[in-house]
Every structure is written in structure tokens, then in C-alpha cells.
Amino acid sequence: MPKAKKHIVIDARIRRSSTGRPVARLLEHLQEIDTDHRYTILLEREDTWLPKAKNFSAVRTRFPNFSFNPLNQVLYAKQLYGLKADLVYFTLSPQQPLLYYKKFATLTHDLVMLQFARAGKLPEWVHAVRMRGYRLLLWDAHRRAKHVVVPTQYVADAVNKYHLFTNRKTTVMHEASEPPLSGKAIAPADFPQNFIMYTGSAFPHKNLERLVTAFGLLREQHPNLKLILVGKREWHSKKLEKWIRKNSPYFEDVVFTGFIPDEELKWYYEHARAYVFASLNEGFGLPGLEAMVHGCPVVSSNASCLPEVNGDAALYFNPEDVHEMAAKIDEVISSEPLRKKLIAKGYENTKRFSFRKFATQHVQMFKDLLGE
Known part of the structure; x- marks a missing residue:
């Protein structure tokens, strides 16, 4: 009789979120390269993902990613025990229930919630309680995990800084950018002629208020310049829009696109004078790579x-200095030779990262943890 395949459960409940995009690609590549293990993929109830490989199956769960509810903690642990896994891989620390004691590894994307803890809209006391709970779960995840995966050395160092255990069982596995958007680029109905852009959320650590302030300084030299902010409209972006209307004389030239189709996003990348990423803290910083892969200088x-992550393929500034930010943006948008140099370096930089390598590293980790 052939030897039974070891059973790996991957908690991929974040697959459909922006943070979960690397997880979605991991699942695609694992199906292509690993036939030696049996995989069960745990998904949200609403997720319609179906496996293509015969050694993969999908199971839905009703439990949220983070829950301090004792009943959810007990019932989710019970569901995990019922799957009889040889190894569970949690793709967002701290997903693991406190009562799950079998072998698991975990992926820590970043520590932004610890480093920018007041990013939400909850009352102060509620937020303080939640943060204590979050830190307890994160500490517990790193304490009990057989291995911790992080996307950059920066996150590995931050894990040590916050005393979330040493790096003796931590491995840096770089994520990657998506391939260039396919299809023909389509200009939006009311497209700008001269603009810089940003894509993503408007969370406080994204530092968009300072970006808008730097944009205001740029307008003195570039009176027709616009700032395009691409991203789903939500509470933080609406709050930012109110701030701009109150504090910037150029609020009409800051454009919130909301969600846009890929064809329009591709057009923005191809026609922007520069992509500006003013963030104060990232775990990997994927947006810069995505701009590079589309030929947009960063x-x-x-x-x-x-x-x-960006290497020598970007021009850098201190994100807390709006004058330096404006000066570096001006340097790029005013010099076509510099733009072309950054575009060429950007293409080269993206070649350092591969989701196939990301998946291959995971398979090796799984084998090591399973004693194979």
C-alpha cells in the first residue's frame, strides 16, 4: 500500500481581502508544485474558491478571523481538531484559537496594529481592551507556533523588538507583485492630463494627510498637477476627504476614484508622472512593486x-517631512531622464520576487515541520 500523505490544513479565511492576496497566489502555486501532501483549505462561508488539484479540498467555516468570543474560540478549535491535521498553517497572525494545541505555523504580515494602534474609529476604552486582547493572541501565536513566516527582514526585526519571541524559528519569505494587468488600458471618462497617484486604503499609517500637504507645495511649481487616490471608499477615506476640504485650497484637484476596473487602473499606472507611497509603516509594501511592474516610476x-523591497528602484524621502516629500516628487516629475531610469530599475527590481519561490519555500517549511 502507498504511504498515506501527510495532511496540511491552511487557514485561508483572509484570501479575498487585500492582505490575503499573497495567500490566494500561494494556493494557486501550491496546487501546481506539491503533490506530496494532502491539503484542506479553510475558507469563509461566502468564499466560492474551488481547488483544481486532486490533493486539495475546501472547507467553509462560519468563524471570523479575529474573535475574542469564548464560544467562537471553543467551537473553532473543535472544528480544527475534527480535521485531524498533521500541521495547520494560519495565514494571518493571530488566527489560531487559544485552545488549539496541535502543531501549527503562522504567517505574520506586519505589526501595524501594534505600531499604529489608534487607527480605528472605536471609543478609546473599547480600543484599549481590544488591543490587549490582540497582543495576547499575537504573543500566544508566536509562543506556540513551530515556525513563524514574515514577508521582510523588517517585520522579523519588529517581532523581536516587541518581544514576540526570538527569530530562531522565523523565516523571511518575500511576497511578490501581481503580473501586469492584462487587456487594453481604458482611460476614465474625465481623465487628467498631468497627475501623480496612490493606490490603497486611507488608514492613518498610510500618511495621506502629509501626501496631500506635499501635493499642495508642488502645485506652486506645477499648477495643473492633480493627485489621484485610487481605492475603495470607506470610513477612513471619507474622513480624509473632509480633512482635505477643511485644510487644503486644492481639494478639487485631489481625486478619489473609488473602486475602478482593472482597465482604468492600468491606464492610471501607464500615464502617471509618478506613483507616490508615503506610508509610515508596511509589512511588505506591495503597491510600489505593482507600480513598477506597470512601468510607473516610484x-x-x-x-x-x-x-x-524597492531597492534602488525608487527615490526616497522622509515621510514625516512634507517639504522633502514634495522636493523628491518634483525631482522625478520634472526630469524625463530620471523617470526613465526609475522605470527601468523598477522592472528589474520586480524580478527579485516570485510567488513560485514563495510557494516553494512554504513546501520546504511544511516538509521540515513534518519531519520529511
């Missing part, structure tokens, strides 16, 4: 992991 914050 002007970036020098904070957190961004120099590690």
Missing part, C-alpha cells in the same frame, strides 16, 4: 520595509 517613503 517615489517612496524611506520608512519600515520599503527600502528593503
